Amino acid sequence: MKMRKKVRIKVQIAFALVVLLIGIKFFMFVNYITSADSALAVNRPPGVEAFLPISALVSLRAWLGLGIFDTIHPAALVIFLTAIFISLFLKRAFCSWICPIGTLSEGLSLLGQKMFKTNYTLPKWLDYPFRSVKYILLTFFVVFIFFGMSPMEAYSFLQTPYNMIADVKMLTFFQNITAVGMTVIAVLVVLSLLIKQFWCRYLCPYGALLGLFSVISPWKITRDSSSCISCGQCRKACPNQLKVDEALRVSSPECTGCLSCVEVCPVKGTLSFKLPRKLHRFPSPFALGVTLIAVWFISVSIAKITGHWETSIPLEMYKTLIP
Structure with missing residues:
Protein backbone atom coordinates (compact mmCIF):
# COMPACT_ATOMS: atom_id res chain seq x y z
CA MET A 1 0.00 0.00 0.00
CA ILE A 216 -20.62 11.99 -15.83
CA SER A 217 -17.16 10.38 -15.82
CA PRO A 218 -17.48 6.69 -16.81
CA TRP A 219 -14.59 5.70 -14.53
CA LYS A 220 -15.65 5.79 -10.89
CA ILE A 221 -14.70 4.25 -7.58
CA THR A 222 -16.76 1.05 -7.48
CA ARG A 223 -17.45 -1.13 -4.42
CA ASP A 224 -18.14 -4.85 -4.59
CA SER A 225 -20.73 -5.30 -1.84
CA SER A 226 -20.34 -9.09 -1.86
CA SER A 227 -16.72 -8.95 -0.65
CA CYS A 228 -16.94 -5.74 1.43
CA ILE A 229 -16.42 -6.39 5.15
CA SER A 230 -17.75 -2.93 6.18
CA CYS A 231 -14.58 -2.01 8.05
CA GLY A 232 -15.00 1.69 7.26
CA GLN A 233 -11.33 2.18 6.35
CA CYS A 234 -12.21 3.67 2.96
CA ARG A 235 -14.43 6.34 4.51
CA LYS A 236 -11.68 7.30 6.97
CA ALA A 237 -9.08 7.50 4.18
CA CYS A 238 -11.22 9.64 1.86
CA PRO A 239 -9.89 13.24 2.01
CA ASN A 240 -13.36 14.50 1.07
CA GLN A 241 -15.24 12.56 3.75
CA LEU A 242 -17.31 10.57 1.26
CA LYS A 243 -19.29 7.54 2.42
CA VAL A 244 -17.47 5.15 0.14
CA ASP A 245 -18.44 2.15 2.29
CA GLU A 246 -22.14 2.79 1.58
CA ALA A 247 -21.99 3.43 -2.18
CA LEU A 248 -21.81 0.93 -5.00
CA ARG A 249 -20.38 3.61 -7.34
CA VAL A 250 -19.11 6.97 -6.09
CA SER A 251 -20.68 9.65 -8.30
CA SER A 252 -20.12 12.64 -6.01
CA PRO A 253 -18.48 15.72 -7.62
CA GLU A 254 -16.28 15.83 -4.52
CA CYS A 255 -14.47 12.59 -5.50
CA THR A 256 -11.01 13.47 -6.83
CA GLY A 257 -9.97 10.00 -7.99
CA CYS A 258 -7.01 10.02 -5.60
CA LEU A 259 -7.50 6.25 -4.97
CA SER A 260 -6.81 6.65 -1.24
CA CYS A 261 -9.84 4.49 -0.47
CA VAL A 262 -8.66 1.77 -2.87
CA GLU A 263 -5.22 1.72 -1.26
CA VAL A 264 -6.45 1.15 2.31
CA CYS A 265 -9.09 -1.47 1.50
CA PRO A 266 -7.98 -4.72 3.20
CA VAL A 267 -9.91 -6.95 0.77
CA LYS A 268 -8.28 -7.01 -2.65
CA GLY A 269 -10.64 -6.17 -5.50
CA THR A 270 -13.45 -4.85 -3.30
CA LEU A 271 -12.76 -1.26 -4.31
CA SER A 272 -11.58 -0.35 -7.80
CA PHE A 273 -11.47 2.55 -10.22
CA LYS A 274 -13.41 1.14 -13.15
CA LEU A 275 -16.03 1.48 -15.85
CA PRO A 276 -19.59 0.23 -15.19
CA ARG A 277 -20.19 -3.49 -14.72
CA LYS A 278 -17.24 -5.78 -15.44
CA LEU A 279 -15.51 -3.59 -17.97
CA HIS A 280 -11.98 -2.17 -17.83
CA ARG A 281 -10.54 -1.15 -14.50
CA PHE A 282 -7.26 0.62 -13.79
CA PRO A 283 -5.07 -2.20 -12.43
CA SER A 284 -3.01 0.12 -10.26
Whole structure:
Protein backbone atom coordinates (compact mmCIF):
# COMPACT_ATOMS: atom_id res chain seq x y z
CA MET A 1 0.00 0.00 0.00
CA LYS A 2 2.79 2.41 0.83
CA MET A 3 4.39 1.80 -2.56
CA ARG A 4 1.10 2.47 -4.34
CA LYS A 5 0.56 5.68 -2.43
CA LYS A 6 4.03 6.85 -3.40
CA VAL A 7 3.05 6.72 -7.09
CA ARG A 8 0.62 9.64 -6.75
CA ILE A 9 3.05 11.56 -4.57
CA LYS A 10 5.76 11.17 -7.21
CA VAL A 11 3.43 12.40 -9.94
CA GLN A 12 2.41 15.36 -7.77
CA ILE A 13 6.04 16.23 -7.05
CA ALA A 14 6.96 15.93 -10.73
CA PHE A 15 4.25 18.37 -11.80
CA ALA A 16 5.08 20.69 -8.88
CA LEU A 17 8.74 20.79 -9.97
CA VAL A 18 7.70 21.60 -13.54
CA VAL A 19 5.55 24.45 -12.25
CA LEU A 20 8.44 25.69 -10.09
CA LEU A 21 10.79 25.70 -13.09
CA ILE A 22 8.17 27.56 -15.13
CA GLY A 23 7.86 30.13 -12.35
CA ILE A 24 11.62 30.66 -12.17
CA LYS A 25 11.89 31.01 -15.95
CA PHE A 26 8.97 33.45 -16.05
CA PHE A 27 10.59 35.56 -13.33
CA MET A 28 13.80 35.62 -15.39
CA PHE A 29 11.80 36.59 -18.49
CA VAL A 30 10.15 39.55 -16.75
CA ASN A 31 13.50 40.58 -15.29
CA TYR A 32 15.01 40.43 -18.79
CA ILE A 33 12.24 42.71 -20.11
CA THR A 34 12.37 45.24 -17.29
CA SER A 35 16.08 45.35 -16.46
CA ALA A 36 18.38 47.42 -18.64
CA ASP A 37 21.36 45.49 -17.28
CA SER A 38 20.04 42.06 -18.23
CA ALA A 39 21.85 40.88 -21.35
CA LEU A 40 20.75 37.25 -21.18
CA ALA A 41 17.66 36.72 -23.34
CA VAL A 42 15.01 34.49 -21.77
CA ASN A 43 11.96 33.17 -23.59
CA ARG A 44 8.57 33.41 -21.89
CA PRO A 45 7.34 29.95 -20.74
CA PRO A 46 3.76 29.40 -22.03
CA GLY A 47 3.02 27.08 -19.10
CA VAL A 48 2.69 30.11 -16.80
CA GLU A 49 -0.75 30.58 -18.32
CA ALA A 50 -2.00 27.69 -16.20
CA PHE A 51 -2.49 30.33 -13.52
CA LEU A 52 -4.86 32.39 -15.69
CA PRO A 53 -8.12 30.40 -15.36
CA ILE A 54 -10.36 33.47 -15.72
CA SER A 55 -8.63 34.45 -18.95
CA ALA A 56 -9.08 30.84 -20.09
CA LEU A 57 -12.81 31.02 -19.31
CA VAL A 58 -13.13 34.23 -21.35
CA SER A 59 -11.15 32.54 -24.15
CA LEU A 60 -13.58 29.63 -24.04
CA ARG A 61 -16.51 32.06 -24.37
CA ALA A 62 -14.95 33.66 -27.45
CA TRP A 63 -13.98 30.32 -28.98
CA LEU A 64 -17.42 28.76 -28.56
CA GLY A 65 -19.16 31.90 -29.80
CA LEU A 66 -16.89 32.96 -32.65
CA GLY A 67 -14.79 29.89 -33.39
CA ILE A 68 -11.63 31.90 -32.78
CA PHE A 69 -8.97 30.22 -30.64
CA ASP A 70 -7.23 32.79 -28.43
CA THR A 71 -3.74 33.71 -29.62
CA ILE A 72 -2.87 35.92 -26.64
CA HIS A 73 -2.90 33.19 -23.97
CA PRO A 74 -3.52 30.01 -26.00
CA ALA A 75 -1.80 27.73 -23.48
CA ALA A 76 -4.28 28.86 -20.81
CA LEU A 77 -7.19 27.55 -22.88
CA VAL A 78 -5.32 24.35 -23.82
CA ILE A 79 -4.58 23.58 -20.15
CA PHE A 80 -8.15 24.46 -19.17
CA LEU A 81 -9.62 22.15 -21.82
CA THR A 82 -7.21 19.36 -20.87
CA ALA A 83 -8.30 19.58 -17.23
CA ILE A 84 -11.94 19.38 -18.32
CA PHE A 85 -11.18 16.42 -20.61
CA ILE A 86 -9.53 14.54 -17.74
CA SER A 87 -12.50 15.27 -15.48
CA LEU A 88 -14.98 14.01 -18.07
CA PHE A 89 -13.29 10.60 -18.13
CA LEU A 90 -11.23 10.17 -14.93
CA LYS A 91 -13.12 12.11 -12.26
CA ARG A 92 -11.28 15.05 -10.69
CA ALA A 93 -7.90 13.33 -11.06
CA PHE A 94 -6.49 16.66 -12.22
CA CYS A 95 -7.06 18.02 -8.70
CA SER A 96 -5.47 15.13 -6.80
CA TRP A 97 -2.66 14.20 -9.20
CA ILE A 98 -1.66 17.30 -11.18
CA CYS A 99 -2.82 20.62 -9.69
CA PRO A 100 0.06 22.27 -7.75
CA ILE A 101 -2.40 24.14 -5.54
CA GLY A 102 -4.04 20.83 -4.67
CA THR A 103 -0.61 19.38 -3.88
CA LEU A 104 0.20 22.35 -1.64
CA SER A 105 -3.17 22.10 0.09
CA GLU A 106 -2.67 18.38 0.71
CA GLY A 107 0.87 18.98 1.96
CA LEU A 108 -0.34 21.58 4.45
CA SER A 109 -2.99 19.16 5.71
CA LEU A 110 -0.36 16.46 6.27
CA LEU A 111 1.88 18.96 8.04
CA GLY A 112 -1.03 20.04 10.23
CA GLN A 113 -1.76 16.42 11.06
CA LYS A 114 1.81 15.97 12.29
CA MET A 115 1.79 19.26 14.20
CA PHE A 116 -1.60 18.88 15.89
CA LYS A 117 -1.90 15.05 15.75
CA THR A 118 -5.15 15.39 13.76
CA ASN A 119 -7.04 17.30 11.08
CA TYR A 120 -10.30 18.83 12.21
CA THR A 121 -13.59 18.40 10.38
CA LEU A 122 -16.37 20.95 10.40
CA PRO A 123 -19.78 19.85 11.73
CA LYS A 124 -22.34 19.14 9.01
CA TRP A 125 -24.30 22.33 9.70
CA LEU A 126 -21.15 24.29 8.81
CA ASP A 127 -19.65 21.92 6.25
CA TYR A 128 -22.55 22.00 3.80
CA PRO A 129 -22.91 25.80 3.55
CA PHE A 130 -19.12 26.22 3.42
CA ARG A 131 -18.89 23.71 0.57
CA SER A 132 -21.39 25.79 -1.39
CA VAL A 133 -18.99 28.76 -1.42
CA LYS A 134 -16.89 27.36 -4.28
CA TYR A 135 -20.04 26.76 -6.33
CA ILE A 136 -21.24 30.30 -5.63
CA LEU A 137 -17.88 31.66 -6.83
CA LEU A 138 -18.07 29.44 -9.92
CA THR A 139 -21.62 30.61 -10.65
CA PHE A 140 -20.51 34.24 -10.42
CA PHE A 141 -17.71 33.77 -12.98
CA VAL A 142 -19.80 31.65 -15.36
CA VAL A 143 -22.80 34.02 -15.27
CA PHE A 144 -20.62 37.11 -15.64
CA ILE A 145 -18.59 35.70 -18.55
CA PHE A 146 -21.13 33.56 -20.43
CA PHE A 147 -24.25 35.65 -19.85
CA GLY A 148 -22.81 39.10 -19.13
CA MET A 149 -20.45 39.14 -22.12
CA SER A 150 -21.17 38.56 -25.78
CA PRO A 151 -18.64 36.47 -27.73
CA MET A 152 -17.32 39.65 -29.39
CA GLU A 153 -16.96 41.40 -26.04
CA ALA A 154 -15.05 38.40 -24.73
CA TYR A 155 -12.77 38.45 -27.76
CA SER A 156 -12.23 42.22 -27.36
CA PHE A 157 -11.25 41.74 -23.73
CA LEU A 158 -8.62 39.21 -24.74
CA GLN A 159 -6.95 41.86 -26.91
CA THR A 160 -6.70 44.46 -24.13
CA PRO A 161 -3.29 45.38 -22.66
CA TYR A 162 -4.63 44.34 -19.25
CA ASN A 163 -5.21 40.75 -20.39
CA MET A 164 -1.99 40.64 -22.39
CA ILE A 165 0.13 41.05 -19.28
CA ALA A 166 -2.24 39.43 -16.77
CA ASP A 167 0.50 36.91 -15.96
CA VAL A 168 2.96 39.73 -15.22
CA LYS A 169 0.38 41.45 -13.00
CA MET A 170 0.01 38.20 -11.10
CA LEU A 171 3.76 38.05 -10.51
CA THR A 172 3.83 41.70 -9.48
CA PHE A 173 1.07 41.07 -6.95
CA PHE A 174 3.18 38.49 -5.12
CA GLN A 175 6.37 40.54 -5.45
CA ASN A 176 4.71 43.60 -3.89
CA ILE A 177 2.16 41.87 -1.71
CA THR A 178 0.32 44.12 0.74
CA ALA A 179 -0.43 43.50 4.41
CA VAL A 180 -3.99 42.59 3.47
CA GLY A 181 -2.76 40.04 0.92
CA MET A 182 -0.32 38.53 3.42
CA THR A 183 -3.08 38.30 6.03
CA VAL A 184 -5.43 36.49 3.65
CA ILE A 185 -2.71 34.00 2.66
CA ALA A 186 -1.74 33.46 6.31
CA VAL A 187 -5.36 32.74 7.25
CA LEU A 188 -5.69 30.25 4.38
CA VAL A 189 -2.47 28.51 5.43
CA VAL A 190 -3.61 28.20 9.05
CA LEU A 191 -7.03 26.88 8.02
CA SER A 192 -5.35 24.39 5.66
CA LEU A 193 -3.17 23.15 8.52
CA LEU A 194 -6.20 22.63 10.74
CA ILE A 195 -8.81 21.42 8.22
CA LYS A 196 -7.94 18.81 5.61
CA GLN A 197 -7.61 20.41 2.15
CA PHE A 198 -9.55 23.50 3.20
CA TRP A 199 -8.99 25.42 -0.06
CA CYS A 200 -9.97 22.55 -2.35
CA ARG A 201 -13.00 21.54 -0.32
CA TYR A 202 -14.53 24.95 0.30
CA LEU A 203 -13.13 27.70 -1.90
CA CYS A 204 -11.73 26.53 -5.26
CA PRO A 205 -14.15 27.43 -8.11
CA TYR A 206 -11.87 25.61 -10.61
CA GLY A 207 -12.32 22.39 -8.64
CA ALA A 208 -16.06 23.03 -8.44
CA LEU A 209 -16.28 23.24 -12.24
CA LEU A 210 -14.21 20.09 -12.75
CA GLY A 211 -16.35 18.34 -10.16
CA LEU A 212 -19.52 19.05 -12.14
CA PHE A 213 -17.94 17.61 -15.28
CA SER A 214 -16.66 14.60 -13.32
CA VAL A 215 -20.20 13.53 -12.37
CA ILE A 216 -20.62 11.99 -15.83
CA SER A 217 -17.16 10.38 -15.82
CA PRO A 218 -17.48 6.69 -16.81
CA TRP A 219 -14.59 5.70 -14.53
CA LYS A 220 -15.65 5.79 -10.89
CA ILE A 221 -14.70 4.25 -7.58
CA THR A 222 -16.76 1.05 -7.48
CA ARG A 223 -17.45 -1.13 -4.42
CA ASP A 224 -18.14 -4.85 -4.59
CA SER A 225 -20.73 -5.30 -1.84
CA SER A 226 -20.34 -9.09 -1.86
CA SER A 227 -16.72 -8.95 -0.65
CA CYS A 228 -16.94 -5.74 1.43
CA ILE A 229 -16.42 -6.39 5.15
CA SER A 230 -17.75 -2.93 6.18
CA CYS A 231 -14.58 -2.01 8.05
CA GLY A 232 -15.00 1.69 7.26
CA GLN A 233 -11.33 2.18 6.35
CA CYS A 234 -12.21 3.67 2.96
CA ARG A 235 -14.43 6.34 4.51
CA LYS A 236 -11.68 7.30 6.97
CA ALA A 237 -9.08 7.50 4.18
CA CYS A 238 -11.22 9.64 1.86
CA PRO A 239 -9.89 13.24 2.01
CA ASN A 240 -13.36 14.50 1.07
CA GLN A 241 -15.24 12.56 3.75
CA LEU A 242 -17.31 10.57 1.26
CA LYS A 243 -19.29 7.54 2.42
CA VAL A 244 -17.47 5.15 0.14
CA ASP A 245 -18.44 2.15 2.29
CA GLU A 246 -22.14 2.79 1.58
CA ALA A 247 -21.99 3.43 -2.18
CA LEU A 248 -21.81 0.93 -5.00
CA ARG A 249 -20.38 3.61 -7.34
CA VAL A 250 -19.11 6.97 -6.09
CA SER A 251 -20.68 9.65 -8.30
CA SER A 252 -20.12 12.64 -6.01
CA PRO A 253 -18.48 15.72 -7.62
CA GLU A 254 -16.28 15.83 -4.52
CA CYS A 255 -14.47 12.59 -5.50
CA THR A 256 -11.01 13.47 -6.83
CA GLY A 257 -9.97 10.00 -7.99
CA CYS A 258 -7.01 10.02 -5.60
CA LEU A 259 -7.50 6.25 -4.97
CA SER A 260 -6.81 6.65 -1.24
CA CYS A 261 -9.84 4.49 -0.47
CA VAL A 262 -8.66 1.77 -2.87
CA GLU A 263 -5.22 1.72 -1.26
CA VAL A 264 -6.45 1.15 2.31
CA CYS A 265 -9.09 -1.47 1.50
CA PRO A 266 -7.98 -4.72 3.20
CA VAL A 267 -9.91 -6.95 0.77
CA LYS A 268 -8.28 -7.01 -2.65
CA GLY A 269 -10.64 -6.17 -5.50
CA THR A 270 -13.45 -4.85 -3.30
CA LEU A 271 -12.76 -1.26 -4.31
CA SER A 272 -11.58 -0.35 -7.80
CA PHE A 273 -11.47 2.55 -10.22
CA LYS A 274 -13.41 1.14 -13.15
CA LEU A 275 -16.03 1.48 -15.85
CA PRO A 276 -19.59 0.23 -15.19
CA ARG A 277 -20.19 -3.49 -14.72
CA LYS A 278 -17.24 -5.78 -15.44
CA LEU A 279 -15.51 -3.59 -17.97
CA HIS A 280 -11.98 -2.17 -17.83
CA ARG A 281 -10.54 -1.15 -14.50
CA PHE A 282 -7.26 0.62 -13.79
CA PRO A 283 -5.07 -2.20 -12.43
CA SER A 284 -3.01 0.12 -10.26
CA PRO A 285 -2.35 3.75 -9.31
CA PHE A 286 0.73 3.47 -11.51
CA ALA A 287 -1.47 2.87 -14.57
CA LEU A 288 -3.62 5.88 -13.73
CA GLY A 289 -0.54 8.04 -13.17
CA VAL A 290 0.96 7.01 -16.52
CA THR A 291 -2.37 7.69 -18.25
CA LEU A 292 -2.61 11.20 -16.78
CA ILE A 293 0.98 12.04 -17.75
CA ALA A 294 0.35 10.69 -21.26
CA VAL A 295 -2.84 12.71 -21.69
CA TRP A 296 -1.04 15.86 -20.54
CA PHE A 297 1.96 15.26 -22.80
CA ILE A 298 -0.22 14.50 -25.84
CA SER A 299 -2.40 17.57 -25.23
CA VAL A 300 0.58 19.93 -25.00
CA SER A 301 2.25 18.28 -28.01
CA ILE A 302 -0.84 18.70 -30.18
CA ALA A 303 -1.11 22.35 -29.09
CA LYS A 304 2.51 22.96 -30.05
CA ILE A 305 2.19 21.22 -33.42
CA THR A 306 -1.01 23.10 -34.31
CA GLY A 307 0.34 26.48 -33.18
CA HIS A 308 -1.93 26.83 -30.13
CA TRP A 309 0.71 27.02 -27.44
CA GLU A 310 2.98 30.04 -27.90
CA THR A 311 1.55 33.55 -27.50
CA SER A 312 1.34 35.85 -30.50
CA ILE A 313 2.48 38.85 -28.45
CA PRO A 314 5.81 40.07 -29.87
CA LEU A 315 8.72 40.75 -27.54
CA GLU A 316 8.63 44.45 -28.43
CA MET A 317 5.06 44.73 -27.13
CA TYR A 318 6.07 43.16 -23.82
CA LYS A 319 8.88 45.71 -23.56
CA THR A 320 6.30 48.45 -24.10
CA LEU A 321 3.52 47.14 -21.85
CA ILE A 322 5.37 45.71 -18.84
CA PRO A 323 7.23 48.84 -17.67
